[in-house]
Amino acid sequence: MLNNTIIAIGIFILAYFLGSFPTGYLAGKLLQGIDIREHGSGSTGATNVLRTLGKVPGSIVLLIDAIKGALAVTIVNVIFTYNLVPALPTEWQAYLVPLAATGAILGHSKSIWLNFGGGKSVATGVGVLLAMSWQVGASTILVFGISIAISRIVSMSSIAGAISVTIWMLLFARPLPSVVFAIVGGIYVIWRHSTNIQRIIAGTEPKLGQKLESTT
Known part of the structure; x- marks a missing residue:
């Protein structure tokens, strides 16, 4: 049991470090030499x-962030599928997948x-969901897509998906x-979207394609 607990802790730590890869930050530094944290939201x-x-960097960051989440869950599934830790x-498995x-x-x-x-964990969360259950992941993406088509507000659509x-x-x-x-x-x-919720209520949350004034 102790060894299994250590393995579980190791899986959590590995998943954390996979998720912590700073994709967006590196995109800002590599493409424009900026700290993305000092711009927009x-x-x-x-x-x-x-x-x-822009669209291309945003799409690439979205994809990589989703892969991070999917990979963390997939590692657990592979361990059990191939009985790598007898x-x-x-x-x-039912507990280690959500843990990862x-x-x-x-x-x-x-x-x-x-x-x-x-x-705010949306893209990584989508990757996680697709790896946990593609049906759940696809359905969540559908909710997001319908909401973004109607509202044109990414944060509102992310919240709708999360719910x-x-x-x-x-x-x-x-x-x-x-x-x-x-x-x-x-x-x-x-909770991570609390400032977005405040802007939505105030009617100042930018829609898709609009820019948000820097917070710094």
Whole structure:
């Protein structure tokens, strides 16, 4: 049991470091020599990169951030699929998958390389969901897509997607630990968008294609 606990801790740490890779920050430094945290919303996520650096960098950051999350979960699934750690009970998979997902999301939003700052975990969260259950991930993306088509507001659509995840987890009969992850993760993503919510209420949140004045 002690060895299995150590393995679980190791999986969480690995997932955290995968998530902490500072994609948006590096894009700003490499492409324009800027600190993306000093522009727009101050986030290192794909939306702020899109607004600050353009569509192509924003799309690349979005893709890489999603891959980070998917990879963290996939590693756990591969371990159990190929029985790479025979001592791990099979029932642990239901718990280690959400654990890895949590590590990746925390790594992205609280990166050790960025003084524990980062993005708002939406892209990494999508990657996590697709790897956990492609049905849940695809359904969440659909909610986001419908919302962005109607509102043209990325943050509002991200919040709508985050709220919907729990519903999809239940509808697709995912394990209880995954449902708990969806609830807690959804609340976390919404909390990360607290300043966006304030701007939405005030009517000052920029729509897709519009820029946000620098926070610094």
